[in-house]
Amino acid sequence: MLEALIFDVDGTVAETEGLHRRAFNLAFERHGVGLRWDEREYRRLLRVHGGKERIARSLAEHEEPRPPPEVAAIHATKTRIYEELLEAEGAPWRPGVHRLMAEAPRAGLRLAIATTTSEANLEPLFAPVLGAGWRRRFEAIVTGDQVARKKPAPDVYLEALRRLHLAPLEAVAFEDSRAGVEAARAAGIPVVAMPSRWLAGDDLSGADIVLEHLGDAGALWAESHPAVNNRWLSARQLAAWHARRFDAAPDRSTHARRTRCPPPA
Ligand code: XBP
Numbered sequence: 001m002l003e004a005l006i007f008d009v010d011g012t013v014a015e016t017e018g019l020h021r022r023a024f025n026l027a028f029e030r031h032g033v034g035l036r037w038d039e040r041e042y043r044r045l046l047r048v049h050g051g052k053e054r055i056a057r058s059l060a061e062h063e064e065p066r067p068p069p070e071v072a073a074i075h076a077t078k079t080r081i082y083e084e085l086l087e088a089e090g091a092p093w094r095p096g097v098h099r100l101m102a103e104a105p106r107a108g109l110r111l112a113i114a115t116t117t118s119e120a121n122l123e124p125l126f127a128p129v130l131g132a133g134w135r136r137r138f139e140a141i142v143t144g145d146q147v148a149r150k151k152p153a154p155d156v157y158l159e160a161l162r163r164l165h166l167a168p169l170e171a172v173a174f175e176d177s178r179a180g181v182e183a184a185r186a187a188g189i190p191v192v193a194m195p196s197r198w199l200a201g202d203d204l205s206g207a208d209i210v211l212e213h214l215g216d217a218g219a220l221w222a223e224s225h226p227a228v229n230n231r232w233l234s235a236r237q238l239a240a241w242h243a244r245r246f247d248a249a250p251d252r253s254t255h256a257r258r259t260r261c262p263p264p265a
């Protein structure tokens with residue numbers, strides 16, 4: 001039975017990568033680094049997961065390798081600048097995300113976050129929309145800096161399941177990128193994918209459902225989706241789809257995905 005919704009952040013909650021790109025470039029200027037990522041170059045570098053890893057890769061490609069502490073310092077500056085940009089300009093949430101997060105508790109569904117982004121990037125994105133107490137809504141908030149391996153490795157999703165004390169098939173993940181879909185699938189979690197602008201060319205066919213976005217009464221899909229027989233995705237419809245798809249008599253092939261992680265220590 002569906003128990004929890006696990007949200008990716010960048011590209012899924014909001015189209016934030018444009019602000020990330022600007023923050024990286026301003027940090028390069030501030031540190032005297034000879035890099036400037038235009039949109040085309042940033043789209044290419046989004047295949048490298050994690051800001052620090054992205055900086056290191058680009059420096060190595062331009063024969064300007066820097067020691068890890070210096071890369072970390074550049075990334076810390078970028079994170080501060082990103083927070084300032086987000087606070088100053090905001091990032092509109094994608095259709096249906098706020099609504100689904102509000103519907104979830106009424107439908108008996110718990111909420112979690114599983115993202116590659118840095119923990120500091122969450123407050124300026126969530127607080128303006130969900131209020132100062134936004135963290136209380138999420139039973140697990142797992143970020144890239146808390147796990148050993150970033151997406152497409154399953155680490156953030158496995159850690160979210162562990163903190164929720166749930167089996168993979170008791171959750172649904174929401175993702176915008178191929179790496180995110182692969183990470184959730186590798187954790188055994190069903191995935192709803194909504195392609196984002198910066199990763200529009202990604203193959204999301206590994207997802208269980210691919211939607212334009214989650215939809216809203218004011219942002220209807222062009223057509224009703226066969227999986228939910230509606231023009232937006234409600235918590236109730238998602239739970240009904242999940243029950244039809246996964247609550248049938250369990251067989252050996254899904255045993256591992258129905259086994260709960262040990263409870264948090
Ligand atoms: C997206 C990412 C992050 C951001 C930049 O994370 O890959 O690296 O691009 O943030 P997700 P940082 O889609 O999993 O939310 O610089 O903090 O890494």
Ligand code: MG
Nearest residue numbers: 008010011176
């Ligand atoms: Mg994402």
